[in-house]
Amino acid sequence: MSVADDTTTRPADGGANAEQGATASTAPAANRNRDRVDLSAVKVVPTRHWFRWVFGAVVVFVVAQLIWTLFTNDKYDWGTFGQYFFSETVVNGLVLTLQLTVGATVIGFGLGILLAAGRLSKSWILSSASWAYIWFFRSVPLVVQLVVWYNLGYLFPQIGLGTPFTYDFWIVQVDTVTLISQMAAAFLGLGLHQAAYSAEIIRGGLLSVDSGQLEAAGALGLPRRVRFFRIVLPQAARSIIPNAANEVISLVKGASVVFVIALPELFYAVQVIYNRNSRVIPLLIVAVVWYTIVVTLLSIGQYYLERHYAKGSVRVLPPTPLQRARHWTRVQWARLGDGDPAAVPATTSTPDPTRSTDRRAR
Amino acid sequence: MSITLERPETTEKDATPIAVRPGRVEIHDVWKSYAGVPVLRGVSLDIEPGEVVAILGPSGSGKSTLLRTINHLETIDRGSVTVDGEFIGYARRGDRLHELRESEVLKRRTSVGVVFQNFNLFPHLTALENITAAPLALRRATKAEAREQAQALLERVGLGDKGARYPRQLSGGQQQRVAIARALALDPQVLLFDEPTSALDPELVGEVLSVIRDLADSGRTLVIVTHEIGFAREVADRVVFLDEGELLEQGPPSEVLVNPRHPRTQEFLAKVLA
Numbered sequence: 001m002s003v004a005d006d007t008t009t010r011p012a013d014g015g016a017n018a019e020q021g022a023t024a025s026t027a028p029a030a031n032r033n034r035d036r037v038d039l040s041a042v043k044v045v046p047t048r049h050w051f052r053w054v055f056g057a058v059v060v061f062v063v064a065q066l067i068w069t070l071f072t073n074d075k076y077d078w079g080t081f082g083q084y085f086f087s088e089t090v091v092n093g094l095v096l097t098l099q100l101t102v103g104a105t106v107i108g109f110g111l112g113i114l115l116a117a118g119r120l121s122k123s124w125i126l127s128s129a130s131w132a133y134i135w136f137f138r139s140v141p142l143v144v145q146l147v148v149w150y151n152l153g154y155l156f157p158q159i160g161l162g163t164p165f166t167y168d169f170w171i172v173q174v175d176t177v178t179l180i181s182q183m184a185a186a187f188l189g190l191g192l193h194q195a196a197y198s199a200e201i202i203r204g205g206l207l208s209v210d211s212g213q214l215e216a217a218g219a220l221g222l223p224r225r226v227r228f229f230r231i232v233l234p235q236a237a238r239s240i241i242p243n244a245a246n247e248v249i250s251l252v253k254g255a256s257v258v259f260v261i262a263l264p265e266l267f268y269a270v271q272v273i274y275n276r277n278s279r280v281i282p283l284l285i286v287a288v289v290w291y292t293i294v295v296t297l298l299s300i301g302q303y304y305l306e307r308h309y310a311k312g313s314v315r316v317l318p319p320t321p322l323q324r325a326r327h328w329t330r331v332q333w334a335r336l337g338d339g340d341p342a343a344v345p346a347t348t349s350t351p352d353p354t355r356s357t358d359r360r361a362r
Numbered sequence: 363m364s365i366t367l368e369r370p371e372t373t374e375k376d377a378t379p380i381a382v383r384p385g386r387v388e389i390h391d392v393w394k395s396y397a398g399v400p401v402l403r404g405v406s407l408d409i410e411p412g413e414v415v416a417i418l419g420p421s422g423s424g425k426s427t428l429l430r431t432i433n434h435l436e437t438i439d440r441g442s443v444t445v446d447g448e449f450i451g452y453a454r455r456g457d458r459l460h461e462l463r464e465s466e467v468l469k470r471r472t473s474v475g476v477v478f479q480n481f482n483l484f485p486h487l488t489a490l491e492n493i494t495a496a497p498l499a500l501r502r503a504t505k506a507e508a509r510e511q512a513q514a515l516l517e518r519v520g521l522g523d524k525g526a527r528y529p530r531q532l533s534g535g536q537q538q539r540v541a542i543a544r545a546l547a548l549d550p551q552v553l554l555f556d557e558p559t560s561a562l563d564p565e566l567v568g569e570v571l572s573v574i575r576d577l578a579d580s581g582r583t584l585v586i587v588t589h590e591i592g593f594a595r596e597v598a599d600r601v602v603f604l605d606e607g608e609l610l611e612q613g614p615p616s617e618v619l620v621n622p623r624h625p626r627t628q629e630f631l632a633k634v635l636a
Contacts, residue, residue: 215435216482220496221472221548224464230495234486312486312528 080282084273085289093269094290100255100265103187105248108194115199116206130199137196143260146189150261153177186258194251201243205236237309245302249295266290384446384473385411385551385583387432392441394427394607401427403607404441411551414584416594416615419604420630425587428604429554432585433474434467445474445552472500475545479557481537483529489516489540490525493547502548515543519573535566539573546577553577555586571597591634595619603627 070076084090118130137145148155153176160169180188209232217227256267264272267287274283303320310317319327387409394402401424409415417425430436431443434451442449450470452459462470483492493512497503503511516522519539521532529537538558545553555574559567571593578584578597588594594601594615601618603611603626610624622628 210482212478212480212482213484216476216478216484218468219433219435219471219474219476220544221468222496222499223468226495226499230499231484235484309486312488312530315531 077282093266097266104190107191111195112198116202134196149185205240209235383411416598417587423604424607472548474552475550477555481541534562535569552583
């Protein structure tokens, strides 16, 4: 910034060079004097953010208050919580929830890739069929779908293979009721519902990849399969993963809608128990804590997955929290032992000179 | 299989019979329009094996489109484009052209390498992986061979120590040099350059041009769309001037660039060299 500029902006400049500003604004002649000050030796006073401190204090107070109630309000009934946290019904419910999540994720994203590819296909039959699927399954409420799948027997008592356009199943024939159990209905409902949403997420990811990439891959003669799996999908993954993780996480909790077909997943299991002993709050907390644990694990997985696909998209990957923590401990340890904290090598995974100097400066 | 990087130097260009030397590009009466707007209007151009041709012209003149028709990145409405007598996108049976399956097109494309204006390096792969991708995917080499060859190519473009870097960690000029090495990995007979220095900072242009200059002596056919008139004069055997989809003038750089005959060429050069 020029010197003239400097003088006019100085009052608004706040803390940064406050002492300097005072001299500069008193007399325009000071401009010339200023040149004599050795600017490299001037101390920089960082801007104070008073509002951040005030709001920070309010937040800390509210959180502390909440934590305090956890210990003092005996209605939380932590004893009951402990008693049921690992109880068989709850754990079975949790396992069922996880099974439903995994199943629906596999069906949803497997079918989703096909639907996304279909929508991007040059064949109008495939693209309109994919569009129609997505339109339909996004329109029908999941609950309705689950009930229909569970009661499919009313519509088609038998399912089988035989002469087309007849109900004469002379090759194979099964009773619908035996084919579509509660579990199968839940997988179908959740999976098909999920597929419609995943298809759009995957399609969005595929579209986000620069067309130049496909062109370059084509010019190199890379076969279609290689182009898709090695060039496009890894780049699309960057924008697919955050949304996909959202979907999986909402599946964990969304799986609780299968209570309409009386499947005892985590939330249903908890309900069954508190309907018996009417200790609603502690049992709801059991469910909440389990959900929190599962989602935490998923979020950690998401973090590392995103990091994996961020390779090459930034110049240097920031260290993981774990790496940061390890580095911090090592620095503290070096301080304790009278060593030179600056001598501690930077975090392991991505050696980078800029980051390590940055850390030393602190 | 090992891929020869340097073609044996022929002392006289015509020493080998032309039919034997690969790298001939024949463009015959090519027409192309986008949504009714003509981009190429009856362009014909024969390029000899080993020849270095620079295509000049104002923006929107169709020079990039012409270049891209050579390896079927762009389809054409009429006319024909062949490389060594073969259509890249079609098979000729009698008096009909049959559109080829994509896998066939891809196979034929490998004899033509392309260097893009925006490099189009694969950002999630390292420089070395960018170069080995095609030889490995097409099973032209084992992993070790491909890596060795890629390393040799990187050294050739002066980036022997940058193999483990990702494209984002390289400067524009370095990225374009990696892109050239990548285009060379399949040992193509013909190399197409689509404004290879247009996206670069002025001080990085030189390093890319010097790599291309070295390639000009390697016996490959080079077709270069460029705005670097000085470079075209120095490297090209022939300069082609395109305007509004028509080929207006061609000849050795000493003629076309010094004494242009067509008024449009004169006007263009006056503007560019001003």
